[in-house]
Amino acid sequence: MKKLNIPTKIITFLLLLTLSLSQASGTVQAASTRPSDTSKAGSGNILAGVTGTFERVEKAKILKRINEIRKEACEKGYPNPSNGRKLTPSDYRPMKWSSNLELVALLRAAESTVNESHTRPNGQSCFSIRYNGEQSWAENLAWNYSGLMAGIEQWYEEKNDWVNQNANAVTGHYTSLINPAYQFIGLGSFRRSTGGWYGVSAEFSSSNAGSQTQSKLKGKKVQTIEVSKKNLSNPSLNAPSKLKVKKTKQLTVSCNINYPGIMGGTNTTKGRILKGVTWKSSKPSVLHVNSSGKITAKKAGKATITAKVKGGFSVKKTITVTK
Known part of the structure; x- marks a missing residue:
C-alpha cells in the first residue's frame, strides 16, 4: 500500500445522492x-x-461520536490511513476541539451552500482560510436536510469501502475521521434562509495553538461571503416607490449568486452586496442619499436613486416623495 506523508492536505466531499437539488x-x-x-x-x-x-451542536456530543468511530477503527485493526498498517488500540488518540478550526468550519459551511465545492466562492482553495495563524489540513464536506450529526454519519458510511480497500470508492472522509495524525477538529453547519441543504464542514489538523472552547454562535445571521462578480446576476435595488418628507430608509442591492450545482444545473443563492456600492440621487434637494445607501426625503417631488457596483452593474429606481 502506498505510504502517505502526514500532514497532507486531503480534499474530500460527500453528498446524499438520493436527494434532489x-x-x-x-x-x-x-x-x-x-x-x-x-x-x-x-x-x-x-x-x-x-x-x-x-x-449549533454541543462539542461533547460531536466528539463523543467521532471518538467512537476512531476507537472502533483502532480496536478492530482497520488500515491506518497514515501508513497502511493495521491500527492497534495503542494508536487511539481521542479527537479534541479547536476553536480556530471551528471558525474555519463555520465559514466553510456557509460558503459550501453557495459553491458546493472545496473551491471557495472567491476562487481560492479551502485551505486559504486562517484564523489566528492556524489553518485546516483536511476538509470534509457534506450536504443533507438533517444537519451536522447526519453529516458525520454520511462520512462514516464509507467505512466498509475503506476496510475492504475498495479502490473505486470514495473513502477520504472516513479516513480523515480515523487518522491518528489528526488530533484536532472543528465543525460547522449552515442552512440558507432561501432553502436548500445544510452545508456541513469538518476541518482537521495535527496541532492546535489556540483554545478548545466552542463558539456560542447559533441562529440566524447574514454571513459575509467573498464571491466572484462574474457569478452574479439579476441585480435589484431594494427601495420603496414612495417616501414621506422627513422619513428615512436604508436601501440595499440584491442579486443572485450562481455556481454550478454538485448534481448538475445551477445552484442559485439570493444575496445582497455589502461593500463596493456607490450611491447617487438625481435630485438631492428632493431625496438625499448618503455613501451607505440611506435615503432622506427632503421635499415633495421625484428623484431617481442609482446604485453602481464597483467594476460591475448599475441599478436604479425612481422614488416619489410625498408630503
Missing part, C-alpha cells in the same frame, strides 16, 4: 452580519451577505 429564492431577511475572513474583496470579487441559520 432544489434551490429556492426569497427575500433576504434582517439579521446581524457576521464577517468573513477578509474585510476587502480581492480583484474581480465582491463581498456579499447570505442570510441563513447556523446550527
Whole structure:
C-alpha cells in the first residue's frame, strides 16, 4: 500500500445522492452580519451577505461520536490511513476541539451552500482560510436536510469501502475521521434562509495553538461571503416607490449568486452586496442619499436613486416623495 506523508492536505466531499437539488429564492431577511475572513474583496470579487441559520451542536456530543468511530477503527485493526498498517488500540488518540478550526468550519459551511465545492466562492482553495495563524489540513464536506450529526454519519458510511480497500470508492472522509495524525477538529453547519441543504464542514489538523472552547454562535445571521462578480446576476435595488418628507430608509442591492450545482444545473443563492456600492440621487434637494445607501426625503417631488457596483452593474429606481 502506498505510504502517505502526514500532514497532507486531503480534499474530500460527500453528498446524499438520493436527494434532489432544489434551490429556492426569497427575500433576504434582517439579521446581524457576521464577517468573513477578509474585510476587502480581492480583484474581480465582491463581498456579499447570505442570510441563513447556523446550527449549533454541543462539542461533547460531536466528539463523543467521532471518538467512537476512531476507537472502533483502532480496536478492530482497520488500515491506518497514515501508513497502511493495521491500527492497534495503542494508536487511539481521542479527537479534541479547536476553536480556530471551528471558525474555519463555520465559514466553510456557509460558503459550501453557495459553491458546493472545496473551491471557495472567491476562487481560492479551502485551505486559504486562517484564523489566528492556524489553518485546516483536511476538509470534509457534506450536504443533507438533517444537519451536522447526519453529516458525520454520511462520512462514516464509507467505512466498509475503506476496510475492504475498495479502490473505486470514495473513502477520504472516513479516513480523515480515523487518522491518528489528526488530533484536532472543528465543525460547522449552515442552512440558507432561501432553502436548500445544510452545508456541513469538518476541518482537521495535527496541532492546535489556540483554545478548545466552542463558539456560542447559533441562529440566524447574514454571513459575509467573498464571491466572484462574474457569478452574479439579476441585480435589484431594494427601495420603496414612495417616501414621506422627513422619513428615512436604508436601501440595499440584491442579486443572485450562481455556481454550478454538485448534481448538475445551477445552484442559485439570493444575496445582497455589502461593500463596493456607490450611491447617487438625481435630485438631492428632493431625496438625499448618503455613501451607505440611506435615503432622506427632503421635499415633495421625484428623484431617481442609482446604485453602481464597483467594476460591475448599475441599478436604479425612481422614488416619489410625498408630503
